Amino acid sequence: MTTVLALNAGSSSLKYGLYTVSATGTDTLFFGAEAIVGDAREAVSRIAASLTANALPRPDVVGHRIVHGGPALRHHVRIDAGIRQQLDSARAFAPLHVPMALALLDAAQASFPDTPQVACIDTAFHVGMPGVARTLPLPRELRALGIERYGFHGLSCDSIVRRLGHDVPRRLIIAHLGYGASVTAVEQGKSVDTSMGLTPTGGVIMSTRCGDLDPGVLAHLLREHHYTEGQLESLIDRRSGMLGISGVSGDMRILHADAVSGSVTSPGARLAIAMFCYSVRKQIAAMMVVLGGLDLLVFTAGIGENDAVVRATIVEGLEALGVRDVEAAVRVMSAQEEEQIAWRSWQVVT
Helix, strand or coil: CEEEEEEEECCCEEEEEEEEEECCEEEEEEEEEEECCCCHHHHHHHHHHHHHHCCCCCCCEEEEEECCCCCCCCCCEECCHHHHHHHHHCHHHCCCCHHHHHHHHHHHHHHCCCCCEEEEEHHHHHCCCCHHHHCCCCCHHHHCCCCCCCCCCHHHHHHHHHHHHHHCCCEEEEEEECCCEEEEEEECCEEEEECCCCCCCCCCCCCCCCCCCCHHHHHHHHHHHCCCHHHHHHHHHHCCHHHHHHCCCCCHHHHHHHHCCCCCCHHHHHHHHHHHHHHHHHHHHHHHHHHCCCCEEEEEHHHHHHCHHHHHHHHCCHHHHCCCCCCCCEEECCCCHHHHHHHHHHHHHC
16 A cells, blocks of 8 residues: 555645555545645645644655646656756746646655655646647647647546546546636547647636637737736636626636626626536537537536536537437536546556
């Protein structure tokens, strides 16, 4: 048995778990979560103190979710000085995620100095996508710089496929709907297309991220309104999506409450919810075309797991696309990214 501490730094939260792992599977010893941290060393120190307070063993391995490893790092890997340098160069691909993950990595190395550290790369699940899905319609010289569709939420998708096991259908669509959201087409257990692109900003409408957007909008803002690089980044990652549409919040729970409150902002909240569902539904329909049909649609992550109203709104009309029994073709499964980090980390070091 190997004890693995899994650190999952998202765009809005830090989740962590301690697991024992062997060839037969994983067992959870400890699990926790907190709002995204400002001081990574303090966060890791609190986690280490919690392990001690609960009389839990120190980890044999620490696994880290790394959202983007850049063009050169596309597989889960043990971290050494060279890998750490490659991870640092990938900051520009996911500025909402990678800097915090690297701060946690450095803090974990300081707290557990003799413990192997493993980078679990979120893009790894999508590395085998066919060229028609992976390639962006850009000149060859730009594509040579690693500008392509990478796809994200790979550990979540990997976890779903692993837990389905022998029951994984030939045509599976995974809708990971949380603060970030994506839709992935999985054929015979392998990713063949996904909604996010070069960065975690593309695809469906999200909490504060715009998703797919006419690039002419950005050119217009640069040309006519003199936006800076920082202003554009803030716009597409932090001020758009459901927050931008509603003017209220990017939190679906707050939007639901405001939508029925009869307040002056209720129409905006209702529009944000409707646009989110519409955006996801369109992506599911597109992925059904990619797969030539649908055997199973899995909803996962915070919204996907907990919001029955949103799920029902999204699946409306799937019957028209050939899904005869919608209830039989839809499942809700928890996004067990931390357990998957532990499992993949164990595989790397053994």
